[in-house]
Amino acid sequence: MGAEMAEKPAGNCHHLLDELGEYLDGEAAAATCAEIERHLAECENCRAVVDTLRKTITLYRELPPPELSEAARARLCKTLDLSALYIEHTQR
Ligand SMILES: [Zn+2]
Numbered sequence: 001m002g003a004e005m006a007e008k009p010a011g012n013c014h015h016l017l018d019e020l021g022e023y024l025d026g027e028a029a030a031a032t033c034a035e036i037e038r039h040l041a042e043c044e045n046c047r048a049v050v051d052t053l054r055k056t057i058t059l060y061r062e063l064p065p066p067e068l069s070e071a072a073r074a075r076l077c078k079t080l081d082l083s084a085l086y087i088e089h090t091q092r
Contacts, residue, residue, distance in 0.1 A: 012039050016046055024053055 016039050022028040023036050040047045 013043065013046055016043075017049065020050065020053065024050070024057055 012035075016036055019028055019032050019036060023033060028036070036050075040050060
């Protein structure tokens with residue numbers, strides 16, 4: 001009796017927060033996205049978390065690219081050990 005109350009607002013939060021990274025990167029499976037969005041519709045806490053994370057990510061992505069010469073960028077990539085990435089990128 002009374003065991004049918006499955007809708008616990010906070011029940012899924014931890015599980016959900018584990019998936020948020022993938023969700024925000026657009027890498028989560030469609031089912032996971034749907035699950036997260038459904039939870040967000042009901043859970044103000046998680047909505048706030050997602051909102052903050054999304055803004056942070058958006059800020060990073062929208063930062064204007066620094067004005068670097070090719071040489072400076074190559075050096076930076078090498079310094080950051082991204083030289084492989086850099087080479088791959090320029091060959092495309
Ligand atoms: Zn939640």
